[in-house]
Amino acid sequence: MRILHLYYSSTGNTQKVAETIDNTLDNLGHRVDSISVGKNTEAVDVLDYDWVFVGSGVYEWLPGKSMQDLFGKLRRKYVEDGEIKPGSPKRPDKKAVVYxxxxxxxxxxNEAVPAVKYMAQLFDHLGFLILDEWxxxxxxxxxxxxPFSEKGRMGDIRGRPDAHDLNAVTERVKAILNV
Ligand SMILES: Cc1cc2nc3c(=O)[nH]c(=O)nc-3n(C[C@H](O)[C@H](O)[C@H](O)COP(=O)(O)O)c2cc1C
Structure with a gap:
């Protein structure tokens, strides 16, 4: 089983989640190609993989600019290569988790949903099953x-993601691999 993990983190929070995912996969005996996406990340061939984890922080409702640029490159490449087909037929056994x-x-x-849906669309277009969104x-x-961390719609979120959040990520990684 080949696993790819693409993530973007500007201020370190997503990095913590990404490391938790990688460590959990590693502890379960899986090898994962983990890529911290940056300005010049080349278009990796996601079709080489059976499983993809993809995640980003949310900035102005969307994933990071570097992630958007990479997804733009990938979308164009797969349209040119004929891999994105009308109707987006499913590719059996290809699965993605977007977070x-x-x-x-x-x-x-609500102000994070567009970022996750944006990232999921590339894999949906390619026929992956989007197994879950975190x-x-x-x-x-x-x-x-x-100061936003103290008084927003989510309450006091200082220090998040904390140990409890990261433990929940570990449990979800373990659970999803059985699907
Ligand atoms: C410039 C900026 C814009 C942000 N915009 C949003 C937003 O539109 N919606 C949201 O839910 N959170 C927003 N956030 C909060 C981040 O999504 C959150 O802190 C996230 O964990 C950052 O991930 P990172 O530390 O991996 O970069 C924003 C944060 C920054 C710094």
Whole structure:
């Protein structure tokens, strides 16, 4: 089973979740190709993999710019190669889990949903089964935004994701692999 993990983290929260996912997979005996997406990340061939985990922090309702750029490259490549087909026929045995970390200060989870749906669409277009979507709360790190972590729609989210959040991620990784 080949597993790919693509993630983007600007202020470190998604990085914590990503490391938890990787460590859990590792402890379960799986090898995972884990890529921290940056400005110049090349278009990795996601079709080489049976399982993909993909995650990002949410910024202005969407995944990070580097992630959007990578997804743009991949979408164009797979359209050109004829791998994105009308009707998006399912590819048996190809599965994706899409996740984000988000702060939700204004409208709660609603302002994170577009980011997850955005990332899921590439895999849906390619015929992957989107097995699950995970929304993990992450505090606002930049100093000028830090007050958002105390009084938003999600309540006091300082220090999130915390040990409890990361433990929940571990449990979800273990559970999803049995699907
Ligand atoms: C510039 C900026 C914009 C943000 N915009 C949103 C947003 O639109 N919706 C949301 O739920 N959270 C938003 N957040 C909160 C982040 O999604 C949250 O802190 C996340 O955990 C950041 O992930 P990272 O630490 O991996 O970069 C924003 C944070 C920053 C710094």
């Amino acid at each position: 984000c970390t988000y702060g939700g200060v204004h409208t709660g989870i 929304y993990v709360v992450g505090e606002y790190v930049p100093e000028k935004m830090a």
